[in-house]
Amino acid sequence: MTTNVEPDTTADDAPIEIQLSAGAATPTHAVAAGQGAAAGPAQPELGPPIFQLRDLGVWYGKNEAVRGVSMDIPKNAITAIIGPSGCGKSTTLRCLNRMNDLVPGARVNGEILFGGEDLLSSDVDPVDLRGRIGMVFQKPSPFPKSIKDNIEFGMKVNGIKPTAERVEQALVDAALWDEVKDRLKDEAFSLSGGQQQRLCIARAIAVEPEVILMDEPCSALDPIATLAIEDLMKNIAERFTLVVVTHNMQQAARISDQVAFMTVEGKAEGERCGVLAEVGTAREIFSAPKDPRTEAYITGRVG
Amino acid sequence: MTPVGDPSGRRKRLGGSVGERAMLLALAAAAIISILVTVGIVVVLVGEGATFFTEVPLKEFFTGTEWFPVEGKYGVLPLLNASIVIALIAAVVAVPLGLGSAIYLSEYAPERLRRVVKPVLEVLAGMPTIVLGFFALDAVTPALQTVIPGLGLYNALAAGIVVGLLITPLISSLSEDSMRAVPNAMREGAFGLGATRRVVSLKVVVPAALSGIVASIVLALSRAIGETMAVTLAAGTVPNLSWNPLEGMQTITAYIVQVSKGEASRGSLQYESIFAVGLLLFVVTLAINIIAVRIVRKYRTVYQ
Numbered sequence: 001m002t003t004n005v006e007p008d009t010t011a012d013d014a015p016i017e018i019q020l021s022a023g024a025a026t027p028t029h030a031v032a033a034g035q036g037a038a039a040g041p042a043q044p045e046l047g048p049p050i051f052q053l054r055d056l057g058v059w060y061g062k063n064e065a066v067r068g069v070s071m072d073i074p075k076n077a078i079t080a081i082i083g084p085s086g087c088g089k090s091t092t093l094r095c096l097n098r099m100n101d102l103v104p105g106a107r108v109n110g111e112i113l114f115g116g117e118d119l120l121s122s123d124v125d126p127v128d129l130r131g132r133i134g135m136v137f138q139k140p141s142p143f144p145k146s147i148k149d150n151i152e153f154g155m156k157v158n159g160i161k162p163t164a165e166r167v168e169q170a171l172v173d174a175a176l177w178d179e180v181k182d183r184l185k186d187e188a189f190s191l192s193g194g195q196q197q198r199l200c201i202a203r204a205i206a207v208e209p210e211v212i213l214m215d216e217p218c219s220a221l222d223p224i225a226t227l228a229i230e231d232l233m234k235n236i237a238e239r240f241t242l243v244v245v246t247h248n249m250q251q252a253a254r255i256s257d258q259v260a261f262m263t264v265e266g267k268a269e270g271e272r273c274g275v276l277a278e279v280g281t282a283r284e285i286f287s288a289p290k291d292p293r294t295e296a297y298i299t300g301r302v303g
Numbered sequence: 304m305t306p307v308g309d310p311s312g313r314r315k316r317l318g319g320s321v322g323e324r325a326m327l328l329a330l331a332a333a334a335i336i337s338i339l340v341t342v343g344i345v346v347v348l349v350g351e352g353a354t355f356f357t358e359v360p361l362k363e364f365f366t367g368t369e370w371f372p373v374e375g376k377y378g379v380l381p382l383l384n385a386s387i388v389i390a391l392i393a394a395v396v397a398v399p400l401g402l403g404s405a406i407y408l409s410e411y412a413p414e415r416l417r418r419v420v421k422p423v424l425e426v427l428a429g430m431p432t433i434v435l436g437f438f439a440l441d442a443v444t445p446a447l448q449t450v451i452p453g454l455g456l457y458n459a460l461a462a463g464i465v466v467g468l469l470i471t472p473l474i475s476s477l478s479e480d481s482m483r484a485v486p487n488a489m490r491e492g493a494f495g496l497g498a499t500r501r502v503v504s505l506k507v508v509v510p511a512a513l514s515g516i517v518a519s520i521v522l523a524l525s526r527a528i529g530e531t532m533a534v535t536l537a538a539g540t541v542p543n544l545s546w547n548p549l550e551g552m553q554t555i556t557a558y559i560v561q562v563s564k565g566e567a568s569r570g571s572l573q574y575e576s577i578f579a580v581g582l583l584l585f586v587v588t589l590a591i592n593i594i595a596v597r598i599v600r601k602y603r604t605v606y607q
Contacts, residue, residue, distance in 0.1 A: 099494065099495065139488045
C-alpha cells in the first residue's frame with residue numbers, strides 16, 4: 001500500500017486530525033482540524049494512512065446525508081466511527097467500498113484516496129474494489145449454503161483457489177474454527193447469530209482484502225458474542241485495516257486506535273445532515289475531546 | 304376498547320354480541336360452502352367415474368393406446384399423452400421467459416419500471432384463454448407454418464406455445480415474489496465480497512429463492528395440464544398417441560369439451576367417460592399441487 005503522503009510527517013506538535021499532512025496545504029481538513037488546538041500529543045502508534053477522505057459528501061436524491069468529511073484512516077489499525085443515529089456513519093463507511101453505488105439515486109462527491117488513487121473515480125471498478133475492501137454488515141447475512149461454501153463463495157468470485165487450508169485459515173482467523181471444524185458441510189443457518197457473524201467475518205477474511213469495513217457488526221448480538229468478535233477484531237487488525245461503525249462507545253473505546261466522531265448538523269431548510277465533528281486517537285476522543293459536541297455525546301448528555 | 308378501570312362497565316362496546324355472532328356464522332358458512340362444493344365435485348367425479356369403470360376395466364383404460372369411443376376403445380394414453388406433451392412445450396417456453404423476467408424485475412430493473420411491468424405481466428395472466436386459442440390459430444400457427452412447411456392447422460406446438468405464454472406470468476410473478484423475499488442483507492453480503500450483479504443474482508438470490516421458484520413452476524405446470532380452451536382450439540380434437548409436437552392431438556380437457564358439447568347422449572358410456580378422464584385430470588393436478596406444497600415446506604428457508 002503506497003501512499004502519496006510522507007508517512008513520517010507526524011510532527012510532535014501536530015494534532016491527530018492533521019497527522020501526515022500537517023505541513024501540507026490541505027484546506028479541506030478544516031472541518032475536522034479546525035476544531036482543535038494545534039497542541040495535541042504525538043501519535044506514534046498510528047501508521048501511515050490507507051484511506052484519505054477529502055471533503056466527502058453523499059446525497060440520496062435531494063437529501064444531503066453527509067457533508068465535508070475529511071480524515072485519514074491509518075493502515076493496519078482499527079478506526080471506529082461513532083455518533084448518534086442518522087449522523088451518516090454507515091453512509092460514510094459505505095463510500096469506502098462504493099456500496100453506495102448500489103443505492104438508486106445516491107451521489108458521492110469529494111475524494112477518497114485509497115493507496116493514493118481516488119477510488120470514487122469512474123475508472124475504478126467497484127466490483128474489483130470490493131475484493132480489496134471487504135465488508136461485514138449489521139445483520140449476519142450468511143448465504144443459504146454450507147459453512148464451507150459460504151467461505152469459498154468470495155474466494156471463487158475473486159479468483160482465489162478455495163483450498164481446504166485457506167478455508168481453515170479464514171475460520172481460524174475469525175475464531176470460529178474450533179466450533180465448526182467437524183460440521184463444515186452443515187448449513188450456515190444452523191449456526192447461532194454470533195457464529196453467523198463470525199462466519200461472515202471469515203468469509204470476508206478469506207478474500208484476503210486489505211481492508212475490512214464493519215457496519216455495526218455486533219449490534220444484533222449478545223454481550224458474549226460481541227466480546228468474541230471484539231477479540232478477533234483486535235487479533236486481525238495487524239493484518240487488515242479495520243473500519244468499524246458502532247453506536248456503542250464502550251466498544252469503540254475497547255477496540256479502536258482511532259476514533260471519528262460524527263454528528264448531525266441542522267441545515268437552513270430544517271433538513272439535517274451528517275458531519276464529522278472530530279477525529280483523534282481513542283485516548284484523545286474519550287479523555288480529552290476538543291469538540292464540545294463530542295464531549296456532550298461521550299458523557300451521555302446527547303444522543 | 305375494553306373500558307379498563309370502569310368497574311361499572313357502563314361503556315357499551317362497539318357492535319353488539321349479536322353482530323359478532325352473525326359475522327362469525329356468515330364467514331364460517333362461506334368457508335363451509337366452498338369446501339362442500341369441492342367435496343361434492345369429487346363425489347360426483349368418483350361416482351360417475353366408478354360407473355364407467357364397471358364397464359371398462361382399469362387396465363384397459365390405463366394401458367390402451369387408442370381412444371375411440373365410437374368403437375368402444377377407451378385407452379386414455381393418447382389423451383394423457385397430449386396433455387403432457389402440451390404442458391411440456393409450455394414449460395419449455397414459460398420457464399426461461401418467466402424466470403428471466405423474474406430475475407430481471409427483481410434484481411436488475413429500476414424500481415419505477417418494475418412497478419409498471421409487474422402489473423402488466425399479471426394482467427396477461429388474466430387473459431381469457433379462448434383469446435389465446437384463436438391467437439394460436441390465427442397468428443402462431445401461420446407463423447410456424449412459414450418456418451415448418453406442411454404444419455397442419457391443428458398442432459400441439461402452437462397450443463403449447465400459447466399455453467406457455469399463458470403460464471409465463473404465473474412463473475415470473477411468483478418467482479419474483481420469492482426472490483424479493485430474499486433479504487437485502489444477503490445481496491449486500493455478496494456484493495461486499497466483490498461479486499458482480501450476475502453472480503449475486505444467479506448464485507445467491509436464485510438459490511435462496513429456489514423453493515418458491517420450483518413451486519411456481521410446478522403450479523404453472525398444473526395450470527398448463529388443466530388448461531382447456533386454448534388447447535381445444537389450437538391442438539384439435541383428434542386423439543393421437545404421439546410425441547411429435549407438429550401433429551394435432553386431443554388433450555383430456557379438449558375431449559371433455561367435445562363430449563359435453565353434446566357429442567354423446569347422457570347416460571351413455573361415452574358420456575360417463577368424461578367423468579373418468581375428469582377424475583384422472585383431477586388426480587394429476589392434485590398430485591402436482593401437493594408436490595408443490597411439499598417443495599415449499601421442505602426447502603423453504605425462513606429469513607428473519
